Amino acid sequence: MSEAIKTFFSPSVLGPEIFYGSSVALFLIGLYMVLVKKNLVKIAIGLTFIESGVNLFLISIGYVWGKTAPILNKTLMMGTPSKEVVDPVPQALVLTAIVIGVAVTAMALSIVIVIHDKYGTLNISKIKELKW
């Protein structure tokens, strides 16, 4: 048993699983909030959690063990930079996805404000008629 624990905590095993596991856990918590919670603000927070989980998963896919950030400097330019840096393509895509996620969140929250002005509540169980 202690041998299994020691194997789990050895750096070669523990490396990517932390990030994969935490990103999947964050995604599942966000999915639970979207599906189960009744409050509209909680549902919007769940959407941001889903986005954050997917972003962390993409970044940890692009991470290569023991390599440095994809920023060129003189010592990197001496050798071959593509063998010494992590994959920069998921980072560029996630950088765009974060900004788009803020725009999606702002859109959802503006709809939440309109719903609260019209119905006077944020509880989706109390919003009976769905005709605008």
Next chain:
Amino acid sequence: MAPFVLYLSLALAILMIVGAIVVVVTKDLLVAVIASAVVDLVLAILFYILQAPDVAITQAAIGAGLTTAIFVVVLRKTERFEDD
């Protein structure tokens, strides 16, 4: 990645999941918004550990800062507590 960084990232991941669970269970929406800001900041540190400093800067500024500001404005215009 040194073993110290691995244990640090494991602790940060646990902190992030605990913050997300706090967001799920609380009834005060302001507490939920601040806990989600904590989750986003820890996520920025994890991005930095994963050798993505530009994504970490963007996540800390836009994901944790601007999103929290928008949520607080929405809570001010609507209501603070979640009713069952």
